[in-house]
Amino acid sequence: MAKSKTIFSCRNCGTQSGKWLGRCPSCGEWNSFDEEVIKAATGSMQRKAGFQSVSKPRLINEIEAGTTSRFSTKSQELDRVLGGGLVKGSITLVGGEPGIGKSTLMLQIALTMPDCKVLYVSGEESAEQIKMRADRISSNHASCYILTETNTDTILSNAEELQPRLMVVDSIQTLMTNRVESSPGTITQIRECAAELQQFAKSSGVPVILIGHITKDGSIAGPKVLEHMVDTVLHFEGERNYGYRILRGIKNRFGPAAELGIFQMQGNGLREVSNPSEILLTRHDEPVSGVSIAATIEGLRPIMVEIQALVSSSAYGTPQRSATGIDGRRLSMLLAVIEKKAGFRLGPKDVFLNVAGGMRIDDTATDLAIAVAILSSSEDLPVDEKICFAAEIGLSGEIRQVNRIEHRVAEAARLGYKTIIVSRYNARIDELKTNGIKVLAFSKIEEVFQYLFS
């Protein structure tokens, strides 16, 4: 009979070691090693689920391309992030910080999918607690079943019996399987439980959504193992002080990644925000300095966001630089370019930058709007609120073109902007002007500043 063995693995990154370590040599996390007992004879190969197909190599031309049969979750935003709906037999991981609203989102989906059985498995809350939350969200929940259980064998036998259209598991960290002896939440447990659920999904065709908690550094606990296994990884994120929550696609085997869904947390659950530009822009009664509008693209959607900057004389020797919603290094780069190429002395000043509404933006097309907001605050000169910007800034101060400019211009025109400033290097600028908006093209950052502020 095979012996079981004890290993220690890092809760944060999954690194394994024969002995306990105070600090993980791989990710540097302190006190993250858990003891795990692994029974040698068990493994992912010997699971009970009905997977006895004898695999043989087949010619790719003889394989019929499976029509990925999708069904709608009745949530436009979730469907969008998934690439058009849930795929049968797929496994999706929804990660997020505690309290951000993962359980609320998934329960809401489970409640609003009409006329089909949904199994909502919770290892975190009691059935009564879930019922209270359900009453808060929706009054109609005829076909949603709740199971409070953490043992995968019990969960899977119930699921096989019930034959739901969708199964949600809240959360993967609370599950445990009999095949591994370590405590719930350890890497081995998470991996084994996810593998069992995945086999269930693949063999039964029932899509499974796993909820996973994120550790403070932003990765899903047990992240590496899970992100590889599952078909789709979504992050649910947002600034806690704002009501907005963003569901971001990180990986998607069946559709575009990097797609974005926007929700607003309200007293009665999450409301879908289908027109994000309008909520991300603040209305100002009179022109204020330090504010500019960027025409960005998130996923496939153009979104207008407001960039706010505050530049002030530093009270201390070391000036402060702080960026919320954009990358801090990008801010440093832009400050250096403004200083060197446009001749403004920002070195001794504090610079604070913020994307309104608590959004996080990765799109480099916000560069020009950021630079303009910084200068506007520094010089205390407001920018005309009917002007918006869509261009990247290069290290030598050149205004670079950005992708999908026609979508950005169209969104700006739709929202009533009179002028959009873009790069002169965009092809076919003339064709963009048809949207009833003035398209101004520049090639140097100094020219933009001159146009706006003199």
Ligand code: TYD
């Ligand atoms: P929850 O879904 O429990 O978070 P997670 O599962 O990610 O840990 O969300 C909890 C927060 O959402 C909590 O602070 C209360 C708030 N909330 C609302 O504002 N409105 C609602 O209708 C519900 C159900 C929760």
Ligand code: MG
């Ligand atoms: Mg929860």
